[in-house]
Amino acid sequence: MLRKSSIVIIIMLLFSVFLFSEESKADKQVFKTTADRLNPTEKDYPSGRATDMIVIYTPEFGERTGTNQWGVEAIIVNGIVTKVGGNDSEIPKDGFVISGHGIGADWIREHLKKGAMVMVKGKKIKIQHGTISEIYDVDSALESAENYFKKKNNIDDIVKESEKSNKATVFLGKKIEAEKLLTEAKKLTSEKKNQEGLKKAAEAKKIANDLFYDEIDSKDAEIRGVWHRLTEKSPEELIKTLDRLKEANFNAIFPETWYHGMTIYPSEVVDQLPEFQGWDPLKVLVEEGKKRGIEVHVWVESFFVGVEEKRSLKHYKNWLAVRKDGKIISELEKGYIYLCPARKESQELVLNVYKEMVKKYAIDGLQLDYVRYPRSMPYEKGYCYCEYCQKEFKKLYGVNPLDLTPEGNPEMWENWRKWREDNITRFVETVIKELKAIRNDIEISAAVFPEYESALTEIMQNWKLWTDKGWFEFVCPMIYSDDKEWVDKATKNFLKLAGNTPAAPGIAPFMKIPTNDIIEQILVLREDGTAGVVMFALHSVTDDLIYALKRGPFRQSARTGIEIKNK
Ligand SMILES: [Zn+2]
Numbered sequence: 001m002l003r004k005s006s007i008v009i010i011i012m013l014l015f016s017v018f019l020f021s022e023e024s025k026a027d028k029q030v031f032k033t034t035a036d037r038l039n040p041t042e043k044d045y046p047s048g049r050a051t052d053m054i055v056i057y058t059p060e061f062g063e064r065t066g067t068n069q070w071g072v073e074a075i076i077v078n079g080i081v082t083k084v085g086g087n088d089s090e091i092p093k094d095g096f097v098i099s100g101h102g103i104g105a106d107w108i109r110e111h112l113k114k115g116a117m118v119m120v121k122g123k124k125i126k127i128q129h130g131t132i133s134e135i136y137d138v139d140s141a142l143e144s145a146e147n148y149f150k151k152k153n154n155i156d157d158i159v160k161e162s163e164k165s166n167k168a169t170v171f172l173g174k175k176i177e178a179e180k181l182l183t184e185a186k187k188l189t190s191e192k193k194n195q196e197g198l199k200k201a202a203e204a205k206k207i208a209n210d211l212f213y214d215e216i217d218s219k220d221a222e223i224r225g226v227w228h229r230l231t232e233k234s235p236e237e238l239i240k241t242l243d244r245l246k247e248a249n250f251n252a253i254f255p256e257t258w259y260h261g262m263t264i265y266p267s268e269v270v271d272q273l274p275e276f277q278g279w280d281p282l283k284v285l286v287e288e289g290k291k292r293g294i295e296v297h298v299w300v301e302s303f304f305v306g307v308e309e310k311r312s313l314k315h316y317k318n319w320l321a322v323r324k325d326g327k328i329i330s331e332l333e334k335g336y337i338y339l340c341p342a343r344k345e346s347q348e349l350v351l352n353v354y355k356e357m358v359k360k361y362a363i364d365g366l367q368l369d370y371v372r373y374p375r376s377m378p379y380e381k382g383y384c385y386c387e388y389c390q391k392e393f394k395k396l397y398g399v400n401p402l403d404l405t406p407e408g409n410p411e412m413w414e415n416w417r418k419w420r421e422d423n424i425t426r427f428v429e430t431v432i433k434e435l436k437a438i439r440n441d442i443e444i445s446a447a448v449f450p451e452y453e454s455a456l457t458e459i460m461q462n463w464k465l466w467t468d469k470g471w472f473e474f475v476c477p478m479i480y481s482d483d484k485e486w487v488d489k490a491t492k493n494f495l496k497l498a499g500n501t502p503a504a505p506g507i508a509p510f511m512k513i514p515t516n517d518i519i520e521q522i523l524v525l526r527e528d529g530t531a532g533v534v535m536f537a538l539h540s541v542t543d544d545l546i547y548a549l550k551r552g553p554f555r556q557s558a559r560t561g562i563e564i565k566n567k
Contacts, residue, residue: 029130031111035098035123052102056120057091065089071101072482074112080132081116084108086483096120109482109512114140131189134201138182141208141516142175148215148523171211178207212516213552216523221561223474223504223532224554225252226541227299230264235284241538246292248546249554254299254367254534255285258353261305261313269352270315286361295560297365297445298357302350304370308335319346321374321384324402332375340384341373342392342423351431358438365443365473366435371428372461373420379406393419421460432471443473443562447506450477450490452497467501473562475501476534480508487521491528502531502562509540515548522553531561
């Protein structure tokens with residue numbers, strides 16, 4: 001009796017495990033959240049989309065969402081996501097827009113895939129992925145492939161072209177193959193055979209993606225870089241990372257070497273970051289990078305030295321940048337701590353770290369990042385009002401900057417802004433002069449804010465002056481967006497101002513942008529005439545992206561193409 005019932009229980013258990021696992025498989029495709037606002041009437045931020053929020057806009061709200069550029073929006077028509085990306089979107093008459101900022105934007109990027117089904121009840125949002133999203137992926141890959149094929153071969157109609165060109169015939173054959181699989185996938189889905197439908201859609205997607213990647217040209221010379229904060233724990237792990245990059249024909253790595261007020265290598269100037277004690281990752285990078293044709297451009301954080309004092313700032317506590325309200329820690333860049341960029345002590349310390357790297361390591365280049373003030377607009381939370389800055393500015397202009405506001409004293413405010421800008425520019429000039437004196441062939445670059453006006457007023461970074469003077473071998477405007485049109489516009493504007501200095505814009509896999517959209521952004525940058533691309537950052541470079549790069553735009557190895565001036 002006992003035995004019999006145990007068997008029954010075991011069978012029941014097995015059955016429930018089976019049910020449960022089936023259910024959780026399905027569950028993975030369903031996501032729920034609640035929006036913070038629906039058609040907001042609040043005017044605290046443009047269109048009522050405040051920090052980290054998710055907001056729903058329906059046609060009742062108006063024609064457009066009217067949001068600013070710092071977020072992302074998904075357009076939903078008849079319950080299906082038709083577009084993800086951009087801001088200030090048109091609100092569809094038969095649909096709505098889900099808009100997000102900060103954490104809200106991250107949630108949208110992760111869960112609102114093109115083709116997903118979305119149900120909204122009040123502020124409640126339910127999203128379902130499945131075959132339909134896969135079908136959208138195939139459609140858009142086919143569209144990308146076709147657009148690129150037409151443009152490259154300068155033709156309007158592939159079907160017509162296939163009558164006389166073998167290339168077009170082959171292309172068309174593959175396209176038809178993908179479409180056939182897609183039709184089967186749709187049929188299976190309509191018969192509720194979802195798993196089989198997904199499988200067919202995945203097969204179609206592979207053909208469509210390869211069709212797109214295979215059409216893309218590989219260039220002989222362009223910067224193919226990636227920023228990287230090391231998490232490797234041994235030389236072997238680091239070598240594995242370099243091998244992975246080599247496999248996809250990257251030719252430059254930008255390892256973060258000076259951050260949190262410490263270095264990744266054992267330094268005589270500052271402390272080594274504790275997680276790297278016992279070995280020298282920079283030495284490994286330089287030696288192993290050379291063997292693989294991967295240039296090493298150390299990425300340095302200049303005046304940005306810590307986050308919320310998690311790290312020891314004991315060496316610098318008297319030189320830290322101070323806010324207008326007397327606080328040290330930034331609110332506009334959550335938790336960040338900076339050195340006062342004006343102080344001789346800060347400038348010398350940072351410069352000595354850079355000099356040490358150039359002297360001790362055969363690095364190819366050094367890239368200045370955070371070569372600017374902490375974010376300082378709105379000015380009430382701006383920098384730097386340390387005693388030194390108050391005293392120095394007063395010596396020159398007879399006023400204490402603490403008493404200034406942009407509205408109250410526009411002219412004197414501009415003097416204050418310009419004084420801060422000059423502190424940064426003087427630092428950049430000194431760094432270049434001193435490093436080139438050690439090694440004339442060192443390539444110096446900078447990561448900068450792409451929009452010139454706000455670079456000047458918010459962070460006092462006059463990169464146009466630096467490029468006008470030809471100080472850098474190249475610059476990397478950080479053009480982070482999932483909106484291809486914005487990337488195009490921002491790049492064109494930047495190139496116009498940057499003059500003769502080559503630009504390799506930074507793009508943003510970290511925003512969880514779909515692989516093919518990243519590939520499309522690379523094509524946009526090439527068309528705009530950039531010197532290459534740098535990806536932020538390696539931890540977001542997925543195996544899918546490596547595959548796409550290797551099969552597509554990075555198919556063959558390329559030199560960086562940066563020719564050294566003044567040799
Ligand atoms: Zn200061």
